[in-house]
Amino acid sequence: MIRLDTTNPPGNEVLMTDLIAEIFEKEGIWHRVQKTGEGRANLIARIGVDSDLPPILLISHTDVVGCENQSWTHPPFAAVEKEGIIYGRGTVDTKHLTAMQLCAMIALKDEQLDRAVYLLATSDEEQGSALGMPKLVEEYGCLLERGLVINEGGGFCITHNEKPYWLCTVGEKGRIELRVIIEGASGPASFKCENKAVDTFSALLEHLASYPFPLIETDVHRRFCDVLGDDITHPFLKHFYTYNSHDAIILQRYDIGTQVNVLPYRIEFELSLQLLPGRSEAEARAMVDALFADMPVTYEVLRFDPGFASDCNNTFYRTMEELARRQYGAQAIIPVYALGRTDGRFLGNLSCDVYGFSPVTKAIPFETILTLVHQVDEHIDRDSIEQGTRFLTDLVGIIGKS
Structure with missing residues (x-):
């Protein structure tokens, strides 16, 4: 093959x-x-x-x-x-x-x-x-x-408190993809002017990076915490703790012009919101509205794909976990x-x-x-x-x- x-x-x-x-x-x-x-x-x-x-x-x-x-x-x-x-x-x-x-x-x-x-x-x-x-x-x-x-x-081994566990994905996040446009003043990069598009872009990036998505108690997050407890020190497991319980933003592409020493009047970029399973398109659009509230931008939704989550307590999952214990020496399966x-x-x-x-x-x-x-x-x-x-x-x- x-x-x-x-x-x-x-x-x-x-x-x-x-x-x-x-x-x-x-x-x-x-x-x-x-x-x-x-x-x-x-x-x-x-x-x-x-x-x-x-x-x-x-x-x-x-x-x-x-x-x-x-x-x-x-x-x-x-x-x-x-x-x-x-x-x-x-x-x-x-x-x-x-x-x-x-x-x-x-x-x-x-x-x-x-x-x-x-x-x-x-x-x-x-x-x-x-x-x-x-x-x-x-x-x-x-x-x-x-x-x-x-x-x-x-199906990959990861160590927690010196014991081996195996990761198992039990769902995928949804996505809403957006095109965002910022328009403002142009001109020489060294010349002070109001309403620079790049200033708005910089402020928006800072806003997106610090946006306070709340922790959501999904079934996957609860099972994850039940398996590992509170003492999570492995950097990847700490990341999964957040990933399993929060929505997130990913900047995919941006265009801020190509001219040397000239600030663009228009900046266009694309981003996606990674959404925990269960979010409808209407909920996703409401989140986008809240995200850009009071920001001087225009945006359009390019596509929406729902997420999904699988049962991490059924016979199939429990059988996988028991076989992982017997055949690989796994302490447990970690759902993510x-x-x-x-x-x-x-x-x-x-x-x-x-x-x-x-x-x-x-x-x-x-x-x-x-x-x-x-x-x-x-x-x-x-x-x-x-x-x-x-x-x-x-x-x-x-x-x-x-």
């Missing part, structure tokens, strides 16, 4: 779907390939039986980001293995998950499962997913509703909202419970993962692939026979 170059753009994910389809054909597993463009394709496969029970959905994306301007120790599509470490683009985002899920499907294909188990391998996730998961949901959504989903985004957007968002709004848990061993802790995703010398250890396959096989087997 790593040796198949599915860099997006252009994608060419059909290389992956052809490979997976060939394997499933040999194994006698039902599957369909959905073509969505030149060289672009998604795949859905199924084992188990139709029933009224929620299906299990194993999802991953088959495209990868590019390697331009990166100096790799080993070629990024050679899948070189050195001392148990496999190097290559996609080894942790997310062809490792595709491989583990595929192996779990094969291992369980002849088991007497009481529900359907679907594998969804999608294209275009790295460029917004337009040709990927939404297309599968459009065609097969009626089969996927209320699903129990294993997704990317978590995903730091970015994944294909899970298209299922979270189908009343699915979506869990980011693509487990790796302690050899690649969370701190290391952050330096590997989309970065040079992306890699994974062989033990993570083998143990992760066992974990997913056991999880699906237990839930699929319950």
